[in-house]
Structure formats: C-alpha cells, structure tokens
Amino acid sequence: xxxxxxxxxxxxxxxxxxxxxxxxxxxxxxxxxxxxxxxxxxxxxxxxxxxxxxxxxxxxxxxxxxxxxxxxxxxxxxxxxxxxxxxxxxxxxxxxxx
Numbered sequence: 001x002x003x004x005x006x007x008x009x010x011x012x013x014x015x016x017x018x019x020x021x022x023x024x025x026x027x028x029x030x031x032x033x034x035x036x037x038x039x040x041x042x043x044x045x046x047x048x049x050x051x052x053x054x055x056x057x058x059x060x061x062x063x064x065x066x067x068x069x070x071x072x073x074x075x076x077x078x079x080x081x082x083x084x085x086x087x088x089x090x091x092x093x094x095x096x097x098x
Contacts, residue, residue, distance in 0.1 A: 004062065005070045013073070020050045021073050025057050032084045034058075043068060046076050046084060054094055056080045 028045035058072035
C-alpha cells in the first residue's frame with residue numbers, strides 16, 4: 001500500500017515526521033475498512049510509530065491504484081481500538097493503562 005499525508009495534517013502537527021507515519025501506515029499492525037456512513041470509503045489503521053507510541057491513522061482511497069491519502073494521524077484512542085475489534089483487556093495492554 002502506498003500512502004500520502006495530507007498537508008493539513010503536517011501543518012497542524014509540525015513535530016510529526018511524514019516518513020515516520022508513511023512507514024507506520026505501510027507496516028500497520030491492524031487495518032479496518034470503514035464502509036457505509038463514510039464518504040468516500042475510508043480505511044483505519046493502527047501501528048507503532050518510530051517514537052514507540054501506538055498511532056491511529058485514517059485514510060481514503062486516492063486516484064492511483066493502492067494509494068491512500070492519510071488525513072488523520074493521532075495517538076491511538078480507546079474508541080478507535082474498540083472499533084477495530086480489540087477487547088478491553090487488549091486495549092488496556094496496548095495503551096499501557098490498567
């Protein structure tokens with residue numbers, strides 16, 4: 001999968017490294033298509049960023065084959081991990097919370 005980060009994401013978070021999140025997207029631990037209420041169809045992914053934190057990324061399909069436009073990058077949240085099918089115990093382990 002190829003990816004491209006929307007410039008707005010990098011403008012809002014100048015401390016982010018574009019290469020880091022492209023690598024996180026390409027090596028995501030889990031991905032999930034988001035159909036239905038989302039237009040265009042989206043894909044959500046979680047993966048470990050270079051700084052050792054679990055990150056969530058949300059994308060939509062680009063014009064080129066297998067290209068995804070990353071428009072949301074943030075530390076992984078309980079809500080997103082739940083949407084991806086992780087149970088409460090797994091979420092607590094991933095987020096380091098008891």
